[in-house]
Amino acid sequence: MQTGKFVTIEGPDGAGKTTVIKKLVEKLQDRGFNHIFTTREPGGSAISEQIRHVILDVENTAMDARTEALLYAAARRQHLVEKVIPALDEGKLVICDRFIDSSLAYQGIARNIPTADIWAINHFAIEDYLPDLTLLIDVPAEVGLERIYTAKNQRQFDRLDQEGLDFHNLVRNAFLAFEKEEDRIVLINGEQAIDAVVADCIKELEKHQII
Ligand code: TMP
Numbered sequence: 001m002q003t004g005k006f007v008t009i010e011g012p013d014g015a016g017k018t019t020v021i022k023k024l025v026e027k028l029q030d031r032g033f034n035h036i037f038t039t040r041e042p043g044g045s046a047i048s049e050q051i052r053h054v055i056l057d058v059e060n061t062a063m064d065a066r067t068e069a070l071l072y073a074a075a076r077r078q079h080l081v082e083k084v085i086p087a088l089d090e091g092k093l094v095i096c097d098r099f100i101d102s103s104l105a106y107q108g109i110a111r112n113i114p115t116a117d118i119w120a121i122n123h124f125a126i127e128d129y130l131p132d133l134t135l136l137i138d139v140p141a142e143v144g145l146e147r148i149y150t151a152k153n154q155r156q157f158d159r160l161d162q163e164g165l166d167f168h169n170l171v172r173n174a175f176l177a178f179e180k181e182e183d184r185i186v187l188i189n190g191e192q193a194i195d196a197v198v199a200d201c202i203k204e205l206e207k208h209q210i211i
Helices: 017-030 046-056 067-087 100-110 115-126 141-149 165-181 196-209
Strands: 005-009 036-040 093-099 132-137 185-187
Touching: 005 017, 005 067, 005 100, 017 196, 036 067, 036 185, 046 067, 067 093, 067 100, 067 115, 093 100, 100 115, 100 196, 132 165, 132 196, 141 165, 165 185, 185 196
Parallel strands: 005 093, 005 132, 036 093, 132 185
Antiparallel strands: none
């Protein structure tokens, strides 16, 4: 039986999700909250990490948008079954870096696949496992891309990072639109100093009785 809570963190590329999650977990642990499982998509399990590699490989320029959408959904299914559901069954707080809203924003809106189709394949993948709460870490697309491209935050560019500003603007605006439509999603200003971002995340976790 599921007793845990499922929280997802979403946002445009370069929003700082990875750092936010790390600091958020530290703060929660300082408060004695240790029953936490952090993970990410695409990936988070051996099979899903292999799928991640295929999706994000910069050599895979021939990948069709619907193939991409199906691969994200497949990685999601495997990770959900192998990692997320068992952790929820153990009563853990699961914090997952990206989930279904990323597919709706990137593959649905930015790649221009009807969002009803993205919902359909994802419903097949996740059944009724929607997050209890989604924290949307928002930054303008330019800010996110700038962070990715600065030497300080350098990481390997993946196939999606290489999309242009227009694509990343579509993604950002899609997330903002989803937040307006869905009570499950709350907006966090990702342009603030990291401690303020984390403090806002904690406030929302409290408000929504996640912690
Ligand atoms: P990451 O940089 O947050 O690890 O995510 C890798 C890329 O995959 C990022 O550009 C967002 C993209 N993505 C999708 O396009 N659809 C999805 O469903 C997910 C989970 C990620």
